[in-house]
Every structure is written in structure tokens, then in C-alpha cells.
Amino acid sequence: MFGKKRVAIVGAGITLFRRNLKETGKELAYHAAKMALEQAGMELRDIQSVVMGTAPDAFDGVHMKGEYLADGAGAYHKPYTRVFVGGGTGVFTPLAGWWHVASGKFDTCLVVCEEKMSSCYPHPQYAFTTIFDPILERPIGMNLIWIFALEMHRYMHKHNIKKEDIALVSVKNKRNALDNPIAQLGANITVEDVLNSEIMAWPVQRLDVSPTSDGAAAVVLVSEDVAKEVTDNPVWIDGVGWCIDSTHWTNRDLYYPDYVEYAARMAYKMAGIKNPPKEIDVAEPYDPFDYKELHHMEGLLLCRKGEAPKLTREGVTQRDGDLPVCPSGGLLGCGNPIAAAGLMKVCEIFWQLRGEAGKRQVPGDPRTGVAQAWGDLMQYGSVIVLRR
């Protein structure tokens, strides 16, 4: 065992994901946290520590957003930390929660992720321009979609991948989202719809991209001793991994996210997983763009490099396939409130392993699942392996 205590997830909560929600970030955090506690059969007084995940302050225009959101996350008069690793935040936050409990310092930790992107005008994308190097990159007018487009194109070029095959991911995830009551963009669309959608930054088109969203999610983490008291069906955090690459993103080959592979290997080693495609029953890789699901399936070692489009085409990644991928509907279907979207993936694996996913339930009594998020300048990977 790693750490002093084995750590379980015993409850999860989530709000609707929508382009504009009336609730403030604090109110959204409160709803998700309260629901997670109720699902765990616990109250705030049972919680010894709180970890909050939320992305750039620039979205909200409220600096020190972690402090601002604290009471919504249930942190009043408690040990509290806000963590932020870009798009990787949503899966990194429960990892930070894990070490709070695994270290033996706390028996319980409430993990909350929130994002409210609708406050930023004219578009939250503009807030992202400040992630680029001010001397060498911003003067040429960088925007966020460009770097995804550059990465997607490199990936397509290296493996000779067609856009048609990549579009299948968007079709699958938006359809999966039709069965998800929180989803923003569940839809039945076709490959042609994706290929005919507006060109944003070729090869990225409108329907290759997840939307911006408001939303929150939360999970309750407890030590093994507490888990035995509060539930008969805990879901264990058996593997954690995280890794960063350099911000010199023009100096590496963008066709493959090796930092995701390093994070995955760290998590698999801890979980004793030797053959990921065989041992993982359900996966939620980060899919802010359709090609990213494929990219991350490869980084997560769920298939060989360049093989993910083929598995997708063959239906392997459908909800009833051999390796269901993003049964939640992913970010493409549910929406992308950055940190909350990553934690949504952890919630989905939790519900899938408990057999509570309803219409989205993958068949075959899944026992092991993996969730992953990704971010910063195409450089950060966070991975969590869950088991029941």
C-alpha cells in the first residue's frame, strides 16, 4: 500500500453544466459539495479538510478565487487548499485530496471543483491569451484554439489519420450525453455534421470542440476505517499519477503526450496494473476536443500509438464495446466547466463502478476504471485509477 492509509471515495455530487447558470461559483460549489455529503451519508462536521480546484482567476475576474469560493466548498474554519494545474485541475484535485488522507493527517477530505466561465466577455477564450509567453508568442496574436489545432494536425500527420475518424469521437460522446441529466450538449449528430461545421482553426471545426460552461462537482474522500463505517460499497483510489512537460511547447513533438504516459505509468504501477487495455473496464480520458480523447487513450496506454482511431471506428469505445470510453458523454457532450469537467469524469467512474449510472451504465460489472485530465500549454497530465 502507498501512504499510511488506503483512501476511498464514498460520495459524489454534481450540478447541471450549462453555458450560463444563474448561480454564483460559490452557490454551485455549495450544491455539489452538499450533494456529495448527502450521498455519502455524512455532514460537514465529519469533514476534516477541504481541497478546492478551480481554473484561472481571469475567468471570473475575481482574484484569489480559491479564497472567494472557500465557504461554498464547506471550508469555513477548516484546513483548506486551492490547487490549480490548468485543464488538469479536475483530476489533480482529488489527487491532492488523496494525499491529505493517505498521509494519515486527515481521515476525511471534501474535494470540490467549480468553474464559472460565463462571467468573462466577450468570450472566456480571451482570458486564455495570457497563458502565452509575453515576449515571443503574444506579439504574433496567439489564441488558444491555435495550439490545439497545431497539435491535432501534427497527430493527424504522424499517423495519417482522417478527420472522419476523429469526428466519430464527437458523434459518440454527444450521443452518450443524451443519457446524462446534467449534460449541456447531448445530441444525435453525424460525421458529416462535424465535417461541415464552421472552421475555427483548421483542422479544428466547431463540432470538434467542447463548449464553455458553468458547473461544479464534488467527491468525499475517507480513510479505510471511516469507509467501513459509512458505506458497504466504497470505491478505492488505487492509483494516482501526475506529470508536467516544459512550456517550450514548440520544442517537442506534439503528436504524442508522453507526460500523460508518465502520469499513467505512475498510477498503474501503484495500482498493480500491468496490462491496461485488459485490466481497465471503463475509461474517462479528457476530451475537450475530439482528437484529445484519441490522443489520451494512447497516452494512457489503452492502445498503441496511432491505434485509437481504429478502435473508435470498430466500436470498441462505445458504451457497450470492449473498452467503453467517456460513457458520461465527456466534455464534448456534457460541457467543459474546466475543473468541474475533470472531476465529473471521476464522479462518472465512481458511479459506473457502483452500478449507479442508470442508462449510461456500461455492461460487464466493471471493477476498475481510469479518469484523466490534461492542461496548461499542452504539458500537464493527471491520472486516477479507481477500483471497487
Place this chain on the structure above:
Amino acid sequence: MSVKIKHFPGEEIETKDFREGKVLFESFRPKARYAWSAGIAISRFLEELKNGRIIASTCSKCGRIMVPPRIYCEKCFKPTDGWTYVKDTGVINTFSVSYIASDASRLKEPIVVAVIELDGASPGMGIVHLLGEYGDWRQLKIGMRVQAVWKPPEERVGAITDIKYFKPVKE
């Protein structure tokens, strides 16, 4: 999303609510201004751009010729120990054709942005810049050779934009 949960919180504000003026707006535009240090390595790089040259730094341990240059090698975690000029030619590593500006507004004429691997730098060492004089963007290909188009010397100020863009060149 669990079958045990029947109600998911969140009240949606719809487009019509905005149209009908039901949404209060309080606007704020940050007035923060910044003057960044270019740093030790990039200051040298920018001075050389003004001279119409591209300079890289080298690490004697891993042997990499690095551009943009840096004063330390992030892999070996030691000081870089040399400077060398690389060429203003190279190949397109990847590119994108953007119809959106940085604020997500739409452009009539696209901007083409690329990662360019420069001749003389270590393999895979690229910089990001614009492409120009390419004709129809559908003719652009990864692997194409390109060359920097510089501003005239009197217009250069020691900035990355001293290179106007890279243009395709014949082998």
C-alpha cells in the same frame, strides 16, 4: 448522474433572458499594465533578431542546440555554455489555419500559424510564427521548406515581429 440522485441543481439563464433584458450587467475592465523583462537569454535573442539573425544556445552535456535560447538546460539542469547562429530557413512541423481572433471574433481572411523547425537547431526544435505568401492554404503541407521574411533593417526593433512571417520556398 447517479440513479440515486433525482434532482440536479442549477438554474439556466437562456439566450432569451439576455434578449429580454432580464440580466443585470456589472462590467469591469482591468486597468493592469505590464512591462515584462525579456530575460537574459531572450534579450540576446531579440538583439540578434534586430541584426537579422537567429541565435540559439547550446548545452555541452546533452548536445542540444536550443531555440528559443535559454540560460539553463531544463533537461540537464545546468547552465547552457555556448551560443550559435541557426539559419532563418526550416521546415513546417505543423500548422493551423485560423478563422478566429484571440477574442474569439471571426476573421474574413484566415491567419496561418505554424511551428517551424529551424535549420541548424537540434531536430524538433521549433519556434511558433506566422506563414505568409503561401497562395492557397490548401496547398500548404507539413514538411514544406520555409524561409523568414524580415522587416527592413530600419524598421526592426528587436522583437519577434522583426520577422514578418515565414514563406514557402522551393527545395
